Structure formats: structure tokens, C-alpha cells
């Protein structure tokens with residue numbers, strides 16, 4: 001690991017900044033970090049916020065507040081993310097459907113253009129009261145005007161977990177589809193949660209990395225900058241690094257699970273001066 005170098009930005013923020021060549025993680029509140037980010041400097045935002053469902057992330061994160069306060073807080077970080085987004089940039093927000101509906105209208109009120117409501121299959125949930133069994137999360141996808149990048153993604157033909165045979169009959173197209181894969185739709189059934197402790201860095205959260213990875217790959221090109229305000233176990237930073245994108249984000253609780261994951265799984269080293277592409281995102285010439 002390279003020698004630790006001081007940077008001036010650190011003095012202007014309350015928490016600690018962890019910097020690598022391609023990424024920066026702020027140990028603190030996302031609104032503080034957003035406060036030092038330039039307008040129209042980010043290519044893609046991926047946000048998987050606390051859902052206000054009384055999860056215990058740690059001593060600092062609040063996940064049990066009134067619906068009004070929660071909505072107000074979401075509006076604050078969301079409008080800051082929209083300000084930071086470049087024209088043509090993309091924003092993805094992952095949430096339960098009830099809140100996705102409200103957050104979607106907040107994003108639209110901020111002037112963004114709706115692209116997709118991606119239904120992400122929810123496994124092993126329980127029926128609640130006299131309602132329907134909840135079977136999906138929403139991944140909202142908006143852009144700031146016309147999308148700057150849209151890459152069509154393809155996925156392998158789905159096969160039965162038990163017998164390995166294809167689930168659908170593709171008739172005469174099968175050969176081509178087998179080779180090229182299916183076009184990705186807005187219904188993702190193959191993104192089951194990270195279950196096994198061995199593969200998890202945090203207990204109460206952590207998405208299957210495939211979810212942020214698809215969002216990033218469809219909406220950015222190499223060397224673009226991805227921002228994730230809610231680091232959790234660092235899934236989005238990890239896939240950004242693996243796919244040659246720059247990444248910036250925050251986590252209000254202990255950041256060591258993120259740092260360890262990045263070091264172990266992508267070979268990132270911290271205490272480095274970030275490349276110019278990253279330093280330019282901040283409001284002053286800090287490094």
C-alpha cells in the first residue's frame with residue numbers, strides 16, 4: 001500500500017475520506033459529501049437507501065422515522081443527486097414499490113425523464129395482512145434529458161436450476177439466442193439476494209452485485225463516474241471498479257467492510273491520490 005498522503009478536502013468534512021486511484025468513499029452523511037460535489041459532474045447515480053423499515057445498520061443510520069420526515073430526507077438527497085448529475089446522465093433508485101411510487105414522482109418533479117420501472121424479483125417474502133404477496137422491488141431508472149449512453153445488455157437464456165434445460169421454447173431463433181443471449185428486459189428474475197454469510201460483508205443489506213452492475217453497464221461507458229450515496233457493503237463501487245468506471249460514495253456506518261471487500265475482490269489500494277477525473281468532481285482544487 002502506498003504511503004498515506006494528507007489532502008485538504010479532509011479538513012472540510014467531518015468524517016474520514018478513503019481515497020484510491022479510481023474511487024473515493026466518505027465515512028459520513030451523504031448530504032455532506034454531496035455538498036462538496038460540483039453540479040453536473042456525475043454520469044450515473046445508483047441509490048439503494050435505507051427503506052425506513054427499522055433495520056439496524058448501526059448506531060448512526062436512521063431507519064425508523066415518520067413517513068413525512070423520511071420523504072423530506074429522500075427529497076433532499078435526491079435533489080442533490082440530480083444537481084450533481086450531468087445532462088444525459090442516469091439515476092437509478094432501488095426501493096420497495098410503495099416508496100418507489102413516491103420517489104419516482106419526486107425525481108420527475110426535479111425535471112428528469114422516466115425510462116423504466118424495473119421489477120427486481122423478491123425471494124422468500126411473506127404475505128402481509130389482507131394484501132397481495134409482495135414479489136418484487138422496484139429499480140427506478142430516470143435520465144437527465146435524453147440519455148447520453150444506453151448500452152443494450154444481453155443475458156444468457158434462462159435454464160432450469162434442476163435439469164439444466166431451457167425454460168422457454170425459442171423455436172427457430174434458439175441457435176442465435178444461445179450465442180448472443182436474450183435482450184435484457186425490465187423484469188429481473190435472476191438477481192437473487194446475497195444470502196450466504198461467507199459472501200456477505202454486511203448483515204442487514206447488500207444487493208446482488210448484478211443489480212448495480214447492470215445499471216452501470218447499461219448507462220455508462222468506461223471511465224465514466226458513478227456515485228452511490230449509500231455504500232452498505234460496497235456492491236456498486238466493486239462493480240464500477242471491475243468494469244473500469246470511476247466511483248464516489250458515502251457510508252454513514254463503519255466503512256471497513258467496504259474497504260476490505262474492494263481490497264480483497266478488486267485489488268484496490270487506499271490512501272492514494274485519486275486520478276484527475278475524480279478530483280475534478282469536487283468543488284475546489286483540493287488534491
Ligand SMILES: C[S@@+](CC[C@H](N)C(=O)[O-])C[C@H]1O[C@@H](n2cnc3c(N)ncnc32)[C@H](O)[C@@H]1O
Pocket residue numbers: 028029030031048049050051057058061062205206207208229230231232233234235236250251252253
Ligand atoms: C440498503 S443499504 C445499501 C446496500 C448497498 N447497496 C450494497 O449493496 O451493499 C443502505 C446503507 O445506507 C447507509 N446510510 C444510511 N443513512 C445514510 C446517510 N445519511 N449517508 C450515508 N449512508 C447512509 C446505511 O448505513 C446502509 O449501509
